[in-house]
Amino acid sequence: MFPLIAENLVVEFNGKHILGPIDLTVNKGDISLILGPNGSGKTTLLKSLHGIMKLKRGSIKWSCSNNSSMKKQMFVFQTPIMLRRSVFENLTYPLLLRKVSNSKAHRLATEWVEKIGLKEIMHISATRLSGGEKQKLALARALIIEPEMLFLDEPSASLDGKTTVEIENLLKSCTKNGTTIMMSTHDIGQAKRLAKNILFLNKGILESNQLTETFFLEPTSPNAQKFITGEIVE
Ligand SMILES: Nc1ncnc2c1ncn2[C@@H]1O[C@H](COP(=O)(O)OP(=O)(O)O)[C@@H](O)[C@H]1O
Ligand SMILES: [Mg+2]
Known part of the structure; x- marks a missing residue:
């Protein structure tokens, strides 16, 4: 399925330029974090690469058919949408959708509900969970199918430190x-902890695309330098 190659990617909303042009290659095993000010186009870039954004120009190509790439990639939204079903059924759902047997789906959901610490409340409706619990469930629901590619849009925005660590640990184990x-x-510390490479977006332009160590020592973009040191990027 890899590499994913984005060429000359441009997105507009109602005639207003939002993103691009961006050229980008994603290779198997990459752990890329996108940094950039609010409104710089991070969410738009993620959705474009996932294939759920209408492009004004350019192309996104996987090294396999679109149909098979869609089955192997998952997207965790910033505000997760829970099925109006139990925590447990939220976990079995993506498996049953992929024709995994009932018994295997049951076994995997039992493992995952334990891993994310929701075993005690696995029979309550997922809509009743707290923000942090929803985010963990959304991540588990994505990881349970063992996706080859995972997109996440600020998965720990507005979460406490403990939940953030739990989410980062789940991510680290799936990259293994x-x-x-x-x-x-939006969290520079998180980027340092997790990323192999950093993409810095500003006003829809990919200003830096560097290995993490190099990015924090010598960012190629002056705006990235400002962003790292906490100055306002205009
Ligand atoms: N559905 C939409 N219609 C019009 N403008 C949008 C829409 N979604 C996002 N935008 C605009 O696109 C720009 C990039 O947004 P976004 O990708 O959400 O940035 P980020 O995730 O970095 O905060 C912003 O200026 C935002 O206002
Ligand atoms: Mg966003």
């Missing part, structure tokens, strides 16, 4: 199994 990750964050 070879999952490729592209994720936006």
Whole structure:
């Protein structure tokens, strides 16, 4: 399925330029974090790469058919949408959708509900969970199918430190199994902890695309330098 190659990607909303042109390659095993000010286009870039955004120009190509790439990638939205079903059924759902047997779906959901610490409340409606619990469930629901590519849009925005660590640990363990990750964050510390490479977006332009160590030592973009040191980027 890899690499994913984006060429000359441009997105507009109602005639207003939002993103691009961007050229980008995603290779298997990449852990890329997107940094950038509010409104710089992080969410738009993630959705474009996932294939759920109408492009004005350019192309996104996986090295396999669109149909099979869609089955192997998952997207965790910033505000997760829970099925109006139990926590447990939220976990079995993506498996049953993929024709996994009932018994296997049951076994995997039992493992995952334990891993995310929701075993005690696995029979309550997922809509009743707290923000942090919903975010963990959304991540588990994505990881349970062992996706080859995982997109995450600020998965720990507005979460406390403990839940953030739990989410980061889940992400670290799935990268060990070879999952490729592209994720936006507003949290510079999180980018340092997780990323192999950093994409810095500003006003829809990909101003830097560097290995994490190099990015924090010598960012190629002056705006990235400002962003790292906490100055306002205009
Ligand atoms: N559905 C939409 N219609 C019009 N403008 C939008 C829409 N979604 C996002 N935008 C605009 O696109 C720009 C980039 O947004 P977004 O990708 O959400 O940035 P970020 O995730 O970095 O905060 C912003 O100026 C935002 O206002
Ligand atoms: Mg966003």
